[in-house]
Amino acid sequence: QVQLVESGGGLVQAGDSLRLSCVASGPTFSNYAMGWFRQAPGKEREFVASISKDSGRIRYADSVKGRFTISRDNAKNTVYLQMNSLKPEDTAVYYCAADARFGGLSSWASRYDYWGQGTQVTVSS
Numbered sequence: 001q002v003q004l005v006e007s008g009g010g011l012v013q014a015g016d017s018l019r020l021s022c023v024a025s026g027p028t029f030s031n032y033a034m035g036w037f038r039q040a041p042g043k044e045r046e047f048v049a050s051i052s053k054d055s056g057r058i059r060y061a062d063s064v065k066g067r068f069t070i071s072r073d074n075a076k077n078t079v080y081l082q083m084n085s086l087k088p089e090d091t092a093v094y095y096c097a098a099d100a101r102f103g104g105l106s107s108w109a110s111r112y113d114y115w116g117q118g119t120q121v122t123v124s125s
Contacts, residue, residue: 002026002114004096009119012086016123020081022096022116029077030054033099035112036070036081038092038121047107048094049081059105064090086123093118 008020020036035050049060049070058070069082079096097112104111 002028002032002098002100004098004114004116006094006096006116006119009094009121011122011124014087014123014125016086017082017084018086018121020083020094020096020119020121022079022081024077024079024098026077029098030074031100032114033103033105034070034072034079035097035099035106036079036094037097037109037112038090038094039118040089040092043092045095045109047109050099050105050107051079052105053103057105059107061107083121086121088123088125091121091123093120 003025006022033052036048037045039045051058051070067085072079095118096116098114100113102111
């Protein structure tokens with residue numbers, strides 16, 4: 001079992017940048033594809049980005065493509081989400097998730113086995 005802890009959220013203005021980090025416990029981080037999801041108040045959790053075990057494949061939601069960058073450092077057991085040109089509609093709790101079974105870049109939350117507790121990102125206009 002892996003535990004995930006996100007950090008880096010905060011309150012920023014539109015156009016600003018933030019970098020989220022998600023640190024995983026345990027020695028098998030490189031065995032997991034990783035994803036970032038977000039959930040705004042009153043809305044369902046939605047896919048943001050995912051990255052394969054070796055960073056060779058990456059996928060983004062259309063809403064963040066060109067503004068967000070997902071990356072990982074397997075030596076540090078960490079996955080990152082660099083968020084640039086933030087918009088008020090990016091306001092949400094952001095979660096990282098680990099896919100232990102499928103190894104793909106799924107946008108389905110049900111494909112992910114482990115979740116962090118989330119970090120709040122608030123973008124003011």
